[in-house]
Amino acid sequence: MKGFINFIREQGVVGLAVGFIIGGAISKVVTALVTDIINPLIGLTLGATKGLSTAAISLGSAKILYGDLISVAIDFIIVALVVYFGVKIFKLDKLDKKKE
Numbered sequence: 001m002k003g004f005i006n007f008i009r010e011q012g013v014v015g016l017a018v019g020f021i022i023g024g025a026i027s028k029v030v031t032a033l034v035t036d037i038i039n040p041l042i043g044l045t046l047g048a049t050k051g052l053s054t055a056a057i058s059l060g061s062a063k064i065l066y067g068d069l070i071s072v073a074i075d076f077i078i079v080a081l082v083v084y085f086g087v088k089i090f091k092l093d094k095l096d097k098k099k100e
Helices: 002-010 013-046 067-089
Strands: 056-059 062-065
Touching: 013 067, 062 067
Parallel strands: none
Antiparallel strands: 056 062
């Protein structure tokens, strides 16, 4: 059992698992925040009256929908920041044992 625990600590599995669990747990909250609050505000500033998801640029007959890309990027940045600061605040980065 000791060998198994050392393997997990040395390979960084604990940090990976913590990041995965925290990221999954807050994903719905962050998505709701971005979709329901941030996107409409950004959409209004960009002139997309129905929200950011409808923001687009027309080039002839083509329509480039850039709003959804911005929405997903904002969602990713918020999730990454929450996971990063969550790991730092709870000092979960100290769980992994450094190789000697």
